[in-house]
Amino acid sequence: MATIIVQPGHARVGRQRVSLTAVAHNRLMLLLILFILITLIVIGRLFWVGIFTQSGQGDDALSAFLPARADIVDRNGVPLARTMDAYSVAVRPSKLIGEPAELARKLHEIFPDEAEAVFYKKLTGKGWAYLRRRALPEQVAAVNALGEIGIEFPREKERLYPQRTLAAHVLGFAPNANGVGGMGVESAFNDRLTDATLRGQPFAISIDSRVQGALESELYAQMVSQRARGAGGIILDVNTGEVIAMASIPVFDPNKLQNYAGKSCSQSPLCNQIVQARYELGSTFKPLSIAAAMDKGVVTSMSKRYDATAPIAIAGFRIKDDHAMGRWINVPETLVHSSNIATARIADELGAAPLQDLFRALHFDQRAPIELKERAGTLWPANWGRITTMTVSYGHGIAVTPLHLASAYAALVNGGMWRPATLRKLDADDVPQGRRVFTAATSARMRQLLRMIVSEGTGRSADAKGFRVGGKTGSAEKPEEGRYNKSSLVTTFASAFPMDNPRYVVLAMMDEPKGNAETFGLRTAAWTASPVVKRVVERVGPMLGVMPDERRDVDISDLMPLLWKAKGESE
Numbered sequence: 001m002a003t004i005i006v007q008p009g010h011a012r013v014g015r016q017r018v019s020l021t022a023v024a025h026n027r028l029m030l031l032l033i034l035f036i037l038i039t040l041i042v043i044g045r046l047f048w049v050g051i052f053t054q055s056g057q058g059d060d061a062l063s064a065f066l067p068a069r070a071d072i073v074d075r076n077g078v079p080l081a082r083t084m085d086a087y088s089v090a091v092r093p094s095k096l097i098g099e100p101a102e103l104a105r106k107l108h109e110i111f112p113d114e115a116e117a118v119f120y121k122k123l124t125g126k127g128w129a130y131l132r133r134r135a136l137p138e139q140v141a142a143v144n145a146l147g148e149i150g151i152e153f154p155r156e157k158e159r160l161y162p163q164r165t166l167a168a169h170v171l172g173f174a175p176n177a178n179g180v181g182g183m184g185v186e187s188a189f190n191d192r193l194t195d196a197t198l199r200g201q202p203f204a205i206s207i208d209s210r211v212q213g214a215l216e217s218e219l220y221a222q223m224v225s226q227r228a229r230g231a232g233g234i235i236l237d238v239n240t241g242e243v244i245a246m247a248s249i250p251v252f253d254p255n256k257l258q259n260y261a262g263k264s265c266s267q268s269p270l271c272n273q274i275v276q277a278r279y280e281l282g283s284t285f286k287p288l289s290i291a292a293a294m295d296k297g298v299v300t301s302m303s304k305r306y307d308a309t310a311p312i313a314i315a316g317f318r319i320k321d322d323h324a325m326g327r328w329i330n331v332p333e334t335l336v337h338s339s340n341i342a343t344a345r346i347a348d349e350l351g352a353a354p355l356q357d358l359f360r361a362l363h364f365d366q367r368a369p370i371e372l373k374e375r376a377g378t379l380w381p382a383n384w385g386r387i388t389t390m391t392v393s394y395g396h397g398i399a400v401t402p403l404h405l406a407s408a409y410a411a412l413v414n415g416g417m418w419r420p421a422t423l424r425k426l427d428a429d430d431v432p433q434g435r436r437v438f439t440a441a442t443s444a445r446m447r448q449l450l451r452m453i454v455s456e457g458t459g460r461s462a463d464a465k466g467f468r469v470g471g472k473t474g475s476a477e478k479p480e481e482g483r484y485n486k487s488s489l490v491t492t493f494a495s496a497f498p499m500d501n502p503r504y505v506v507l508a509m510m511d512e513p514k515g516n517a518e519t520f521g522l523r524t525a526a527w528t529a530s531p532v533v534k535r536v537v538e539r540v541g542p543m544l545g546v547m548p549d550e551r552r553d554v555d556i557s558d559l560m561p562l563l564w565k566a567k568g569e570s571e
Helices: 008-051 057-063 100-110 116-123 137-144 184-188 190-194 209-226 282-295 331-336 340-350 352-361 386-392 402-413 440-456 530-540
Strands: 079-091 129-135 155-160 230-237 243-249 312-314 317-319 470-480 483-497 504-511
Touching (some): 079 137, 100 116, 100 137, 116 129, 129 137, 129 155, 209 230, 209 243, 209 504, 230 402, 282 352, 282 470, 282 483, 312 386, 317 340, 331 340, 331 440, 340 386, 402 483, 402 504, 440 483, 504 530
Antiparallel strands (some): 079 129, 079 155, 230 243, 230 504, 312 317, 470 483, 483 504
16 A cells, blocks of 8 residues: 655645735735725715815816817807817017018918018017917928027917808807907807806807808808898798898908907998898888788778879878889789888878887887897887878888898798797797787788789799798888988898798898899899899708798789789789
8 A cells, every 4th residue: 555645844835825825815805995995085075076065176176177168059060169279379579589571571481361561560579479370280380490489389278260251240259268259159148158067068059050151152142243332131930039040241250350440330341230230121111011000900901902193292202102003002012012102001091109019019119139249229210200100111211120120020920929039049948939919810911912022023033933932122222411322222132931831031131232234233122132032042941941842832812813914914
């Protein structure tokens, strides 16, 4: 039988190894437990700071990771304004080692949009000065390669507008990331944009950048074609008051601001003509005045006729039509042919008080309600005598902004509810209830009449096929030194579509159009403003979910027999 002999030394070594392993294991467990405890303490501290700290110290710590100013995006999330790190180029003239004239020449080569003389003035100045704000990386590298120790490259928080001039008048500008906005949304919503608890979240405005781009391009093209002084337009949701697009031409680039201090609104590209400029908007007022007469029981029948055989002579003033009708005309004919005489007679029968009440309900006696701070006041007649009541009914003697008119037309076609315009993107629960200014029956009738103006009258050039556009032209002479200047017109077309179920108001305006060969030199709204609306609607309708459908339209069969046609003229 074999005998097994166990060596005592090997046993001791084994026991030592087991002991050391146990100690190492215990130490690792202790370290693990300690690590877990520390982690829990840190997490608990962060939770306490984030949830329960009232002193704001936690917010200060977290705010370091947030932009100084919230991004602005359109209703679809497209960025319109952002805050980001950017390099600038600056100079300390006292430290320059090179020749200023030579440096100025080289800087001009790098930044060709800036004159060499401007650089030379800064290089030879007495104090620190910017050579370029928001310089591109390749430009910074090129300047650095000059090897000039007197040139510095400060890294700063900059406000960038990636779409450049798009919606510039809506957005406005911010002087710097920490500064107060200079105008537009940047100014109106400055508290929201700089709120430490919200600035990490983009601020969505009501503008649709696609629609904005289409409106701006069509207005600009028409302004150039008509050699107009300026142009403006707005697209408004008739049921919410949201501004889908707002354009004013000429434009400016908020990334490259210039000094327009001391210049009037008409002279400065910073002027937003939709809210800052007030105009006598002419015949676009006629549907409003006639709607008031319908609501007050003055116009009880569409077939009621008014004497338009001759101008009205009153108080040394003559009210006449651009093209004389020479006969008695009914309500549809009054609007289709845009008769000043018939509209004035309706207003005279209505009286001053009801017309004033309507215009006050539409906020024509005060600044247009919208969040923007830069808003012009209106020119409200000082005396509302008989002659004023008659002339105001067709848009003379009272001056409002295009935004006033757009909001009024929204109420005219949406069932009669007026709502303030807004640049906020609204949720369904945020839409204001509104205030009734027209009866639903009057609104329904006006939808028919506005559609007739486009299909049969002065608004034919706005008839975008399948979109059921309805609206009214307006051409008004601009007042100068107490009298009207016959050579200076403001032309407007105020409209809505689709008129069988209105969703959007579209307004286009031309400031002092000159006409061209295509318009036979004519400058009225039918030739200069209405075509813009047609092209805009055709472009933006599908973007807004409104597809053309020539099988649908407003039923105007009960009104068509009221339009007089000359013998032999086609029905």
